[in-house]
Amino acid sequence: MMILRAARAAELPAILAFWQVAAENDSRPADTSAAIEALHRRDPGALIVAVDSDEIIGTVIAGWDGWRCHLYRLAVAPSRRREGIGGRLIAAAEDRFRSFGGTRSDAMVLDANQRAHGIWAAHGYSPQPEWSRWVKALPAPETPR
Numbered sequence: 001m002m003i004l005r006a007a008r009a010a011e012l013p014a015i016l017a018f019w020q021v022a023a024e025n026d027s028r029p030a031d032t033s034a035a036i037e038a039l040h041r042r043d044p045g046a047l048i049v050a051v052d053s054d055e056i057i058g059t060v061i062a063g064w065d066g067w068r069c070h071l072y073r074l075a076v077a078p079s080r081r082r083e084g085i086g087g088r089l090i091a092a093a094e095d096r097f098r099s100f101g102g103t104r105s106d107a108m109v110l111d112a113n114q115r116a117h118g119i120w121a122a123h124g125y126s127p128q129p130e131w132s133r134w135v136k137a138l139p140a141p142e143t144p145r
């Protein structure tokens, strides 16, 4: 039976491996152990996993920064797609946002990722043509002397 719950610290390496096979990995910073551990330390409830018989079969990051609601890393195991798992992950993330008083949820979706457009549209999301994302890669912090 599948359950959705917050990821546990011991699962973080398995989630990194899962994203290698299940997630969209183009045009984005590489996932690292340090990055996923930092997320989990800062907000342990943000990383939601779908688990079936102890196997991770889906993920989403429901990031609430105190101001806005951002979704990342929606992914379902290739062998378990079109069973409604992605939709349940989106619903769980939205429940989390509502519990904080969030009023609008957004997702970063590659224009070329047609497979993803279907699920976002099916759950009420649409592109916002009047906005573009402006990005800058941050240099690593200077090491203290």
Ligand SMILES: CC(C)(COP(=O)(O)OP(=O)(O)OC[C@H]1O[C@@H](n2cnc3c(N)ncnc32)[C@H](O)[C@@H]1OP(=O)(O)O)[C@@H](O)C(=O)NCCC(=O)NCCS
Residues within 6 Å of the ligand: 022, 023, 024, 073, 074, 075, 076, 077, 080, 081, 082, 083, 084, 085, 086, 087, 088, 107, 108, 109, 110, 113, 114, 115, 116, 117, 118, 119, 120, 122
């Ligand atoms: C996108 C993804 C998460 C969808 O997960 P899923 O568990 O298969 O989605 P669901 O079964 O909940 O689908 C819900 C609805 O979304 C739509 N949908 C899902 N996949 C679709 C597809 N390939 N094409 C068109 N519509 C699709 C359908 O309306 C579907 O309902 P239906 O099966 O009754 O027709 C999954 O394909 C995936 O992991 N893709 C690779 C990673 C990725 O691209 N993530 C999104 C990053 S923005």
